C-alpha cells in the first residue's frame with residue numbers, strides 16, 4: 001500500500017517536472033521568436049526556405065513532415081507580414097500556396113501568445129465560402145499543426161444539428177467555418193465568447209465579401225473585437241475601399257505576386273475556347289469526352305440541375321470514363337465522399353457547379369471544361385485554377401455560344417487571361433440528340449431532370465448582370481430544349497410576355513412528372529384557329545418525325561383530316577379509297593365459304609402480294625366475332641386450334657344499364673336527332689361539355705393539391721417528431737452518463753493539434769490516471785490513453801476521410 005503511494009508521488013513529481021520543463025522550453029523559444037520577429041523587416045528580409053523562417057520548431061516539423069521546403073512567392077512575401085501581426089490583402093495566382101501563407105502565421109501567432117486551452121478562448125477564425133474549402137483548410141491546419149501544437153481546433157460548417165456543435169465550439173482556439181453557420185453560433189450559442197479573438201482570416205475574400213455573403217459577414221464582424229489582425233486572401237483580390245472599411249483593416253499590406261505578371265493565370269496552363277452554339281454544347285462535350293477518356297477532368301455547369309441531368313444522361317450512354325457529380329444540394333456526406341473519390345481517381349470526369357470552383361486542391365487534374373460560360377472573368381480564373389496547380393501542367397477549354405463570344409473574350413483579355421480560339425473538328429463531333437431524345441422518352445424521370453435543367457439554365461442567364469455577355473433573347477431556346485432530348489421548351493415563369501396568372505392556374509397535364517408549380521411546358525400545340533389543343537405523350541411520339549422510318553406512315557395515321565392528294569388514291573376491296581403511295585399496300589378480295597370459312601385463291605394471293613411472297617393465305621369468319629380472322633402465318637393457323645385463344649377475337653358482349661322502368665340501355669346511347677337539336681348546336685354542346693369537364697378537372701386538381709400539401713405537412717411533422725425524440729434521447733444519455741455529445745457527432749471535434757508528440761528535451765511523461773474510455777477509443781487503444789501500434793500507424797498516415805480526420809483528431813483530446 002505504502003509502496004503504491006510512494007510510486008504515485010514519484011509519478012506526480014515527474015509529471016510536474018514534465019509540465020514545467022515543457023513550459024520552460026516553450027517560454028524560452030517564445031522569447032527567442034519574439035525577439036527575431038521584432039527585428040524582422042518584412043520589406044527587406046526575404047526568405048527562401050521554411051527552415052529560415054522565425055517560427056517554432058513544432059511548426060517546422062509539421063512543414064517538414066509534409067515535404068514542403070522551399071517557400072512559394074506568396075508565402076515568402078506574406079508570412080513575414082503575417083508573423084508581425086500586420087493586416088494583409090494577399091493576392092496570388094491559383095494553386096500558388098496561399099493556404100500555408102495564412103495557416104503558418106495563425107499557428108505561430110497563437111503559439112507565441114500561448115492562446116491554448118479552454119480559458120484562452122477562441123484565438124483565430126478562418127472563414128471560407130464553401131464547406132469543401134473549409135474542410136480542406138482544416139486538413140492543412142491539422143497536417144501542419146499536429147507535430148506538437150496543443151490548440152483545440154474545429155470545423156464548423158453546418159450539415160449537423162446546431163446543438164452538436166455548441167459544446168465543442170466553446171472549447172476551440174481555432175475555428176475553420178463557413179459564414180452562415182458561424183453567424184448562427186455567434187447569435188445562438190450562449191457561452192461562445194469571441195472577445196479574445198486575435199486573428200480573422202478570409203480565404204477567397206472577394207467571394208466572401210460579395211453580395212451573396214454580405215449580410216452574414218457584416219453581422220459576424222459586429223461580434224468580433226476591433227483590435228485584431230485581419231488577413232484576406234484570394235487569387236482575385238478585392239481592393240475596394242468600401243470592403244476594407246467594412247472589415248476595419250488597419251493600414252493593410254497589399255501583397256500581390258501577380259500584379260506585374262503578364263497573365264493572371266498560371267503559366268503552365270494552356271487555355272482555349274471553342275464557339276459551340278448552345279444547342280450543340282452537349283454534343284461537343286460528349287465528343288470531347290470521347291477523345292479524353294484517359295484524363296482527369298472537371299466539367300463546370302451553371303446549376304445543380306444541369307449537373308444532375310448531364311451526369312444521369314451521360315451515365316446512361318456510357319461514355320467510357322468514370323463519372324462523378326457534385327453540387328450544393330447534395331448531402332454533406334455525399335459531397336465529401338465525392339470530393340475524396342475524385343481526388344484519388346486518376347481518370348475520371350467530375351460534373352460540378354461552382355461549389356468547387358474556388359480553392360479546392362484536387363491533385364493532378366488534366367482538364368477543366370467550362371460548358372456554361374462563367375458569370376465573370378474572376379469566376380473563369382478560379383475555375384481554370386483547378387488544374388495547373390503548383391507548377392503542374394494543365395489545360396482548360398471554354399465553350400462559348402456565338403452570342404457570348406465577343407463579350408466574354410473582351411472580359412478575359414481585360415483581366416489578362418491568355419486564351420486562344422480553336423475550332424472543333426467536324427469529323428469528330430458526334431450528335432447525341434437522338435440518344436437523349438430516346439432516353440427522355442423512355443425515362444420520365446430523366447425528362448423531368450431535363451426540363452429542370454432547361455429552366456434553371458434559362459434562369460441562370462436571366463439573372464446574370466453582364467447583359468453584354470448573356471443575351472437571353474438571342475438564345476435558340478427551342479433548339480436547346482431539343483438538344484436535351486425534350487419534346488418542347490418548358491415555359492419558365494419569369495420570361496417576358498408570360499401571363500403569370502394563366503400559368504399559375506393552368507391545369508396540370510396528365511401524369512407527367514415534369515409538372516411542378518414553378519414551370520410549365522410550353523408545348524401545347526395550337527390548332528388552326530389558334531386554340532390550344534390537348535396533346536398527349538403519344539401524340540408527341542407520333543409527331544416526332546425522326547423517330548424511325550415509319551414516321552411518314554404514322555403521320556398519315558394520326559392526321560386523318562389532312563387533305564389527301566386524290567391522284568394517289570386507289571379503291572380497296574370494299575370500294576373505299578386507300579392511299580397508293582406505299583408500294584407494300586395489298587389489295588385483297590375475300591371469298592367466304594358456305595361453312596363460314598373463306599379463302600382467297602392462290603392466284604389472287606400471288607397477284608395481291610405482287611409476287612413478293614407475302615403470307616396472305618385465308619380469311620376465317622368466326623362465329624360471334626365482329627370481323628373475319630386473317631390467317632397469314634403459321635402462328636395464326638395454330639391459333640385456330642385453341643378455343644381459349646380464339647375467345648380473344650370474339651365479341652365480349654356489351655355492357656347494358658337499366659333505367660327506372662327496367663328498360664335496357666347502352667352505356668353511351670345516341671340521342672334521337674330532335675332531342676339533340678333541342679339542346680343547341682353541335683359546337684355549342686361540345687363547348688359546354690368541355691367546359692364542364694374542365695371545371696371537373698380543375699376541381700379535382702385543387703383537391704389533389706390540397707392532399708399533396710397535407711401529405712408534405714404530415715411528413716414534415718413526422719420528421720420533426722423523430723428529431724425531437726432523438727434530441728431527447730441524446731439529452732437523457734448525456735444526463736445519465738455525462739458524455740459530451742458534441743464529441744460523439746464529430747463534425748466540429750476540437751483537436752489538440754499534436755499532443756501525440758513528446759518533446760525531446762523533457763522527461764518521459766508520467767502515465768496518466770486511468771479514466772473511462774471515450775467513444776472514440778476502441779480496442780486498439782492501449783491503457784492510459786497511449787496509442788497502440790495500429791493507432792500510431794494511423795496517426796502517421798494522412799487521414800483519408802473527414803470522419804478519419806475527426807476521429808483521429810478526437811483521439812488526441814486525451815492528451816490534455
Ligand SMILES: Nc1ncnc2c1ncn2[C@@H]1O[C@H](COP(=O)(O)OP(=O)(O)OP(=O)(O)O)[C@@H](O)[C@H]1O
Pocket residue numbers: 068069070071072075092093094095096097098099100234235358359360361385386389390
Ligand atoms: N511551398 C510549397 N512547396 C510545395 N508545394 C506547395 C507549397 N505550398 C503549397 N504547395 C502545394 O500547392 C498546392 C496549392 O496550394 P493552395 O491550395 O494553398 O493554393 P492556393 O493559392 O490557395 O490556390 P487557390 O487560389 O486555388 O485557392 C497544394 O497542393 C499545396 O500542397
